[in-house]
Amino acid sequence: MATVIALVRNAFRVSPGAVLASSVASIVAAMLAVLVPILVGRAVGGAPDAVRGGPHPGYLLLLAILLVALLAGNLINLVGNSSAALTEGRLEQDSDLRIGWALSRHPELSSVDHPDVASRLQQIRPRLWEIRMATRLLLGPAISQLPALIGSAITLAVMLAWWAPLPLLATYAVAAEVTRRSILAQFDVFTGQTDAQKHAQYAFEQGMGKAAKEIRIFGLSDYLRRRAWDFSTTAYRPYWAMRRRKARSLVALSAVRVGVAVVVAAYAGWRAQSGTLSLTAFATALPVVLTMANSDAWMFAQLQRGISPLQWLNRLAPADQFDRAAPELSSAVSSRARLAERSPSAAEPAVATPAEAAPQIVFDEVSFGYPTSNKMILKDFSLELPAGAATALVGVNGAGKSTLVKLLTGGYLPSRGRILIDGQDLAGFDEQQRAAWQRRIAPITQDFLRLPLRAGDNVELGSGRAWSGRIDGPSPDITAELEQIATRAGIDDLIAKLPDGWATPLDKSLPGGRDLSGGEWQRIGLARALRAVDSGARLLILDEPAAALDVESEARLVDSYLDITRRLTSLIISHRFSVVRPVPIICVLERGRIVERGSHQELMTIPGGRYRTLFTLQASRYLAAVDQQEVSSR
Ligand SMILES: Nc1ncnc2c1ncn2[C@@H]1O[C@H](COP(=O)(O)OP(=O)(O)OP(=O)(O)O)[C@@H](O)[C@H]1O
Known part of the structure; x- marks a missing residue:
């Protein structure tokens, strides 16, 4: 019954x-x-x-x-x-x-x-x-x-x-x-x-x-x-x-x-x-x-x-x-x-107020292990991301860099310690406050979104809504805004190449659709993050933003990085030292702790330092390759 x-x-x-x-x-x-x-x-x-x-x-x-x-x-x-x-x-x-x-x-x-x-x-x-x-x-x-x-x-x-x-x-x-x-x-x-x-x-x-x-x-x-x-x-x-x-x-x-x-x-x-x-x-x-x-x-x-x-x-x-x-x-x-x-995407998103200031973030003695394992990924980890400044994080595979991003975005809560956002403990936020905090973040994660939607939608989603408020809606006249972002993110040439420009679906199984390469998708991801910044996000997180980029695109990103992150609190994570080099504060993460912190020049002066060792190792491999090329071209 x-x-x-x-x-x-x-x-x-x-x-x-x-x-x-x-x-x-x-x-x-x-x-x-x-x-x-x-x-x-x-x-x-x-x-x-x-x-x-x-x-x-x-x-x-x-x-x-x-x-x-x-x-x-x-x-x-x-x-x-x-x-x-x-x-x-x-x-x-x-x-x-x-x-x-x-x-x-x-x-x-x-x-x-x-x-x-x-x-x-x-x-x-x-x-x-x-x-x-x-x-x-x-x-x-x-x-x-x-x-x-x-x-x-x-x-x-x-x-x-x-x-x-x-x-x-x-x-x-x-x-x-x-x-x-x-x-x-x-x-x-x-x-x-x-x-x-x-x-x-x-x-x-x-x-x-x-x-x-x-x-x-x-x-x-x-x-x-x-x-x-x-x-x-x-x-x-x-x-x-x-x-x-x-x-x-x-x-x-x-x-x-x-x-x-x-x-x-x-x-x-x-x-x-x-x-x-x-x-x-x-x-x-x-x-x-x-x-x-x-x-x-x-x-x-x-x-x-x-x-x-x-x-x-x-x-x-x-x-x-x-x-x-x-x-x-x-x-x-x-x-x-x-x-x-009324498609679900039309639901009004909680977009951050554009006037909101860049946040100061402090990891205070944070320890964390995933619920499914006994291993502690971060142990008594402390770090400050100063408000309005750019910070870079380097570390070997598995050091816990992406885990840090999950904690910072409120995806997980620390097992011990506190993450303070402008002095307020993130763990004390209720669900709504945590969701509002997430709207203040513009991320490119390692497994960034690749949606089978129009190019314009893929970028416009950074504002928390689809192009025109509806995934399948008519194209609105927001091209001027998108063009400006395209220039900053270096996708203007990519959009110009697409048969229907911003309205081209990014999936070749859709009518008129096109597939993008890994690097092209990554640049779309950057454009989406910049769109989020324009909509009020004040913390920019770039987790391996250059992993799929060619040398030219990487150089463009590095050159524009300080300009892009101006007035924002930002965290850039990368294995490539060339990418983090211009960032004023570079932190080296090892075995769940920050072991070195400073600018490139400062870190390079530490004899036997971790940053200096890794940077020299990576640079010497490039130099060896360049030498080899020069020898063979003679
Ligand atoms: N969802 C999960 N559940 C359990 N363990 C996880 C989970 N995600 C990651 N880990 C473990 O946490 C550790 C740190 O992973 P994380 O992805 O943060 O490293 P990373 O520094 O970003 O590495 P990489 O440079 O390779 O991207 C690794 O040992 C990984 O196996």
């Missing part, structure tokens, strides 16, 4: 009208399932008299009612199916929007970064259709089946014998219970096989995803295919074995149900033959026996399948919280037209 209530509540929330319509249709269908055999019985029973004496008006009326009942059955089916399809569509949209909302609502990354969340999402997401399937069954056949069974049983008891429906009901109940157990056992087998399923799916997807090129070059396709096959066989083998076992018992049960129906029908035939059962009663009893014997016994078990994905969805994205926090999305589910008019 709890399952039924949960499914109905969930469906009624998104589609009350359609839920009512399907429920009414199902109840009417149940009434017709009882009424039609009674009418058929009367029509058959009255047929001999009608043939002998000609059809009298009462008989014709009966036939007319039977005809209307049969036609009404078709109409009711149509209403029920259309309403159920509408409800299903809305449920699908609702669950997608709720998952999207739940995973993106927190400013912290920990809610999505945790392997448990990813694994659960991968496991349950493909099962969301079971909520829809269970709801459809509930609102359709499940509602009509019980009243139809009870009505048929009463009809049979009255028309044939009081005990006649009992064996039919008893075999139905046994079949329903056995099917329920069998279906639930299938889940258990699958739930226990998720690791094998995950491996199989991963191996299958690799050959088609981003790694497809390397997979082919390394000749790994066969290896991946075998791996996908082996893992999927491992995942399915226990399932097949269980299905074989269960299939035998289900076939035996079906045979018993058919046998019972044949015995009851034969008893009716014997009584009609011996003259103790009227033709009307006999003609009514036969279709009733058929209805009862054919009642699907698996339906109620299927209802239960919907409950575990629904419980998961309700835990991840409680419906009442979603309705309160995102009324625009929530109401859009029940009105497709409104959703189409």
Whole structure:
């Protein structure tokens, strides 16, 4: 019963009208399932008299009612199916929007970064259709089946014998219970096989995803295919074995149900033959026996399948919280037209006020380790990013530079110590304050966004909204602003080369679209960060901004860097010493601590210093390459 209530509540929330319509249709269908055999019985029973004496008006009326009942059955089916399809569509949209909302609502990354969340999402997401399937069954056949069974049983008891429906009901109940157990056992087998399923799916997807090129070059396709096959066989083998076992018992049960129906029908035939059962009663009893014997016994078990994905969805994205926090999305589910008019991107973003000053940031004895590991990445880490000044951070791979960015942007909170923003502890910010803090940041992260949108949108998103407020909206006349950013970010030549300029989609699978190279994407990322600065962001974070740039573009970035970061607090992270060299404050991060701090000139004077060693190592390799080139050109 709890399952039924949960499914109905969930469906009624998104589609009350359609839920009512399907429920009414199902109840009417149940009434017709009882009424039609009674009418058929009367029509058959009255047929001999009608043939002998000609059809009298009462008989014709009966036939007319039977005809209307049969036609009404078709109409009711149509209403029920259309309403159920509408409800299903809305449920699908609702669950997608709720998952999207739940995973993106927190400013912290920990809610999505945790392997448990990813694994659960991968496991349950493909099962969301079971909520829809269970709801459809509930609102359709499940509602009509019980009243139809009870009505048929009463009809049979009255028309044939009081005990006649009992064996039919008893075999139905046994079949329903056995099917329920069998279906639930299938889940258990699958739930226990998720690791094998995950491996199989991963191996299958690799050959088609981003790694497809390397997979082919390394000749790994066969290896991946075998791996996908082996893992999927491992995942399915226990399932097949269980299905074989269960299939035998289900076939035996079906045979018993058919046998019972044949015995009851034969008893009716014997009584009609011996003259103790009227033709009307006999003609009514036969279709009733058929209805009862054919009642699907698996339906109620299927209802239960919907409950575990629904419980998961309700835990991840409680419906009442979603309705309160995102009324625009929530109401859009029940009105497709409104959703189409107003895409989610049109939601007003919290853009920082342009007047806001550049922040001062202090890491005060910060220690941090990821929740999934015992290792401390930062230990008693202290650093000041002075307001309105540029600071650079260098360090070897895995030193914790990107982790620092995640902490600074409020994606994670320190395990110990404080991060002070203008003297205020970031850990004390509520969700709204943390989101507002994130709007004051213009980032280029190592895995920067590459959205399959128009070039203009990819840059304009830095302002917190899509071009024109709608991803697919008309191009507004903001070209002057974008042109100015393009010059600063060095993408003016790139935009000029695109067939439709700013309006060119950056994905070659879209009409008129183009693909960009890694370095071109990185320059688009820089332009987006600059757009964010123009919209009020005052902390610029550039994490390896030159990783994909050619020498010329890198030189352009370095030359313009101090100009770009003027009046901003900025943090630039790079392995390339040529990139950090002009920055007035350079910090060297090692084993989770700042071990050196100063300008390039100051750091180069420290004998045996870490910066000096690494800089000399990198510079000497370039010089050796230049020498080599000169020798060979002579
Ligand atoms: N989500 C995560 N969960 C657990 N450990 C992580 C996570 N992200 C990073 N780490 C670990 O934290 C350490 C620091 O990683 P981080 O990415 O901050 O280094 P980095 O200095 O930016 O390295 P690189 O120069 O290679 O980009 C590494 O040992 C890494 O394995």
